Amino acid sequence: MSPSPDFFTDRAEVAARHGALVNPPLMQRLPAVLVVAMVLGLAVLAMTRLEFSFARLGSGLVQLGTFLTLMVPPSPGGMAITFFKALGETVAIAVLGTTLAAVLAFPLGFLAARGVIGGAVLRFLTRRFSDSLRGVDTLIWALIWINVVGLGPFAGVLALITSDLGLFTKMFSEAIETADRKPSEGVVAAGGSRVHAIRFGLIPQVLPVFISQWLYMIESNTRSATIIGIVGAGGIGLHLAEMIRTYEWDRVAFIVLIVLATVALIDFLSTKIRLAVIGERAAA
Template structure:
């Protein structure tokens, strides 16, 4: 570039060519800070390459002990436990969605004023901030061991997540349909029923299907702490070092999750396609 043109650009855009030192050093400083935090974390958590290599050797030995997968005589029991896990995920997710839908309307800023919305959103944040595993431990002490505690744990945990997601879907809905119903003399309930719900229900259905898939894995984890299902069987076989049965249970979980993912994907695409046509 000719010097005259460069000088003209510098005179026209001085903030670009003469950036302050703080702006130039901000990115390197953040990178150095992130690197320092990463290094401190490795030291504080006692990260050791020697232990990692030894652990990989142990992992290889366990993997060899898992082959071939063999359920022994426990296949009917494992199939029943897998069905229990799928039931926990389905019932827990469904209960959470049913409870969260009316609450999400109260948490949407385009339906209620902020003085009502704010405490509801903070309540949902509090519920969502506690992990499903913690809720499982709580409900096990409340209602006892078994799948009922697992259903309640997933329902309560997903209630907070669904409340947030559903309310954001309501807030992002097109206002034209609502305004048209209002202009024709409709009440607030008519606006919600005929203006908002037809727009957000396909989004809500897609989110519920995704959570059913995700909660199948969560139901396996909470089963380990006593909430029933295949997780309980998996923890028991790991405890007694029956690695061939462990590998068979893991394969069952992987196949179930893959099947649910495929089915929910088809349903989500069908819902989205129907919405696009409508």
């Protein structure tokens, strides 16, 4: 039932009785007003400093509209084989880089976690090492590795390894620190050594977590691997940048679509694998 029309006929009277609620005093509103003013002020400053202008935005949008019409229909324009090969390279870079990073991070994760192996000094060093690897973007690592091993997908693999090594070390050590200690204590109480405690008390708990983080990163790195091609570290990104710079918009649309489809496919597969692995562990 809808409210009757005279439901609020005494609105003025209600407002008078609850003045502080209907029209809160300025002092109460001041913090919110100030925050909004600061946010907007900073935005205006940013827009002037970054040379935003409506003329530029307008002409840009018109251009963008033209590009969008040129993108339909997407077509590989006779380069389908090249593109799919490059896409395969991108996926290969992502899988290989993520996996090697995870393998290398496995021991580091134990070193960086509190109270498993190694002392405070070793832990401190491992953590700072992983922090500094993470502080630099994958794309910057790609640039540096290109200087070392030359242009090509190998530089991309190395760039993913370097930046993900830091990330995995952090994620793995957090998983280890949150693991239940009781199984390890049980192993020690039954006469196991420290190595036994880690192998039979800790690893069965953390391995499924590691595996699902690794699978998730493969998906996320497929997207990163698209980008590192732009600076010359292999994969589909190189073609994408080239097609954009030469205004081949139907090819650009084609590449974007196959990349999106690939990411969706990898997402689907990794969910399947994750369920299979974790289900098996849970049942065991």
